[in-house]
Amino acid sequence: MASPTDVTTAAAADDPDTGLRAIRALRELADRLEVLQVTAARDRGWSWQQIADALGVSKQAVHKKHATSRRDR
């Protein structure tokens, strides 16, 4: 498997095919990490508004994305 030191990062700048594929993967990774961090924040008693502020999005957006599977809306 490729490691960051082996693969040239020129791909990120020059080649849209690889670059855009990387963006897509980054978004997926960010989504997964968001699930973990939002859950952790809620477990610590953060409000949806506080989480939304930290993420820089609206409370509605966070609620819609993360509240549907939880009991404590």
Added chain:
Amino acid sequence: MFERFTDEARRVVVLAQEEARDLQAEKIEPVHLLLALTRDQGRGGDVLRAVGVDPDGGRAALLRSGDPLDADALAAVGIDLDQVRAAAEAAFGPGALERRAAERSGHIAFADGSKRALEEALRYVLQLKTPRRQRAIDSGAVLAGLLAVGDPLVERVLRRLGCDAESLRERLGGASAA
């Protein structure tokens, strides 16, 4: 729009949602339409089977082509997925990175590419030299629409299975075929 679909084409749409749910996807992506078409018994499925694409092959090719957490793609921008995974699991337990967002309640939305594939299926049918009343969207049209969108993951899966969009289009025929 679905009123113009044949029963088999509607079934492809339903199967695509099943595939998306089985694979725990957020939305119904074009590649789920492709997997659904491999299970189709109509024209769309026939064309795929004629070039050796079957349900098991399709699923296997997708698993090898399209892990959403694309390690190589992330490495290209300097991210070591193994390290991120290790850190996530250290903090949140095994399989932390594999957890998706909210559980699916049943209905899964179509991704934009899938919506466009179905629009292209309609466009394909309208271009055919068939009488107006026969312009139903069958599973062959759904396949044509899917190919017209040119989704990168669909193309990667088809390449991995040893076929390409162009030869599939030729087999489907239609106004734009040679």
